[in-house]
Amino acid sequence: MRPASDRAARRLRAGGLALPLVAFIFLSFLAPLGNLLTRSVHEPVVADALPETLRALEGEWSGGLPPDAAFDAIAHELPVARETRQIGPTATRVNRRESGMRSVIVKTARRVARLESRAQAGEPWRQLLPEIDEAWERPESWQAIRAAGERFTDRHYLNALDLDRDANGDVVRQPPERRIYVALFLRTLVVSLGVTVLCLLIGYPLAHLIANASAGTSRMLLLLVLVPFWTSLLVRTTAWIVLLQQQGTVNDLLVWIGLVPDDARLSMIYNMTGTFVAMTHVLLPFMVLPLYSVMRSIPNVHMDAAASLGANPTQAFVRVYWPQSLPGVAAGSLLVFILSIGYYITPALVGGQSGQLISNMIAHHMQTSLNWGLAAALGGVLLLAVLALYLIFDRLVGIDKLRLG
Template sequence: MALSLAAARVRAAALTLPLVAFIGVTFLAPLGLMLARSVHEPLVADSLPDTLAMLNNWDGVALPSEDVFEVLGRELLSLHQQRSLGGVATRVNRLESGMRSAVVRTARQLRDADPGSWREAMIAAAPIWNEPKAWRAIQRAGERYTLRHFLHALDLERDTAGNVVAQPPDQRIYLSLLGRTLMVSVVITVICLILGYPVAYLIANSPPSRSNLLLLLVLVPFWTSLLVRTTSWIVLLQNQGVINDLLVAVGLTTEEGRIPMIYNMTGTLVAMTQILLPFMVLPLYAVMRTIAPSQMRAAAALGASFPQAFIRVYWPQTLPGIAAGSLLVFILSIGYYITPALVGGRTGQLISNLIAYHMQQSLNWGLAAALGAILLVCVVLLFLLFNRLVGVERMRFT
């Protein structure tokens, strides 16, 4: 018996193994490697080893000596010749604005003339070399392992003495964006609950033929392409869109007074609510259909009014559905990308959109990874909560 149990265990594990391996290789490994970029950034350390070694002994205050200038100058030159200066310049520039052009210009000018004094030649090419902050930037960009992306993602930085301090007010954007994302997610979750609860109730308490039809009204949008639904909202909400045309036609607003309902936060909220509403309705419905109507009738027979019966008998039993739907909608909201990107305009962007910006535009992959890690921690915590309260095996898609 013990043997056959062991065999059954091996067999069960072996059946899951291919998928575990597949997910491990094609999903978890990429995810882990990407998140590692938030703390591991070896490019500058590998590109300027001699300069960084010499800067180890630098006091951080006075200007480095001529031989440090020379070593850096030679390393920049050789990077320029290998045509791999760009990556170094970009990374140093993130720590000190203006360093990109300083580095590139220096390399270009050193190439064109053999310098008598490296120090003078470099300062002539880019005066910033005369300032210790340029060298500090090189030194810090050369840290192979760093927490600065996480600090940055939390609107913090290290000052010249190495203390963690808040960023200057005009550069703080990430915490407020994270806050905005959480806020938007709460708002959407609450609206979905308010809209979804009565609908789920109606579907669950209709005769089967009618409830199937009503369910279809939820399932069709649920399974319809996100891009289709987003397009629909653009068609409806844009300045020259259907709703504004209607408002002008019935005289509720004038041609000039068309209401901006899209490419702003309103657009994001409306479109995301519609897109996520089925995720609320379906789990609520799944729970409500298991509640026998006879319970409410019994409550009524015992003299309870409808509100009383509802609050005392019905509502408590739907709490698992409320938890499931709310957590699902919330988890999906905080990671939402496509809809805000397409209809959010300037003010309707969420944290995912900023991650995409740092992935694709600023190429600050370390910062993107740090922001991603923070977002992922939020999602995983919520999911653990979901799993504890609801259980994954109770999720459904039809």
């Protein structure tokens, strides 16, 4: 028996070995996730750039426009923001509230200096600013600045769900032409479910074959499943383009056979079909492997036993085999579904317009529109949706029944 302190030291050492992993998980997973989720609700740019202005905008406005102090403050703060290079991000964020405000703010920040002398001479900024741009005479402009100045906002989440706040601050739906995300979420959900079902339909018989083939055949089939798995995703996806495009192999073959006229070649790529085909192919191993692992543990003798008890092959499958393979079905389906709900590269390459999924929109906001807050909110909604599905799954199937390998 070792002394207690010795054992504690050993446990500490053993724990120390896991430290790199803990650090890695924190740095590569928890920290970015937390950062992104924070970004989806926290937007301090405007608040930091225009603190005085925002303070002056608080309270009641008489005659629709803010008090003079607000004009004075913004005339003072915009040039400062320009010097500290905060004017761009600030203008962008205000612009999201009120179209056109970007140029108004940038222009004002640039020209305020020229009017400084007249302001010194006693002319109030309330009259000088509209000379730069008459937008400063519209209450909407000031409301946009005030709204953009809130440090914490639910706007991105509302936006991600096609909602908005009206002038009274009530939550309302976006006008129909601006509703895009909910439909995209639904499309993502439908595609993910569809891909999962397709993978299951193709993967189940395949896994059964592999699990019950002779050792040699089984090894070869498993290799056939795994080789694409080891090939670059990009290569596999591009291969589908080669196969499925209008002048591609499949179309050529169909035309050659005469099934399809040359002037009406099928469009099987750069649309939903392409997304379905390529995603099912790419994700198939994630269905086959857990299924195979579970099926291999189902003794063959169970089917013999069922037959000896008088069950025909269908009854034996439905009552004896299928229930025992369910943990694999559940694991494979959950894996494929969760992977496909966040799928990005394949739809981007072969999805065309109609085959884009929510992740492509998130990427767009991260890379092109630079609206990281909205991207983060869309990601947050996606995360919540997956968690909700996971909980439903746990309730229905039981997560402890999963067999991933």
